[in-house]
Amino acid sequence: MTPSPAVTDLLRAATAELLRQGVDKPDFTVEKVLNLVQMDPILSKMNGRRELFEFLSPVSDDQLRQLLNDLFS
Numbered sequence: 800m801t802p803s804p805a806v807t808d809l810l811r812a813a814t815a816e817l818l819r820q821g822v823d824k825p826d827f828t829v830e831k832v833l834n835l836v837q838m839d840p841i842l843s844k845m846n847g848r849r850e851l852f853e854f855l856s857p858v859s860d861d862q863l864r865q866l867l868n869d870l871f872s
Contacts, residue, residue: 800866805847806854807870812842814867827867828860 802810813832816839818824822831836842836851855863 800858800862802854802866802870803847803850805845806851809836809842809845809847809851810867810870812845813839814871816842824864824867827864829855829858829863832863 810832813835814827816835817827817831833852833855836845836848858866
């Protein structure tokens with residue numbers, strides 16, 4: 800389960816934005832990430848959005864948190 804560079808960039812940006820908004824990493828969910836990517840004026844224009852939605856569709860919240868830990872720690 801390795802995301803493409805475009806998906807990784809979106810995940811990195813979404814993670815930073817969620818943290819900036821005060822969301823703790825244990826509270827990250829697939830729904831929060833996808834909603835943020837849709838609604839944020841900057842993230843919604845980034846490449847890889849469709850890939851991100853396809854990549855995260857079968858992923859559980861626990862898998863997302865583990866993936867973020869693996870990618871960014």
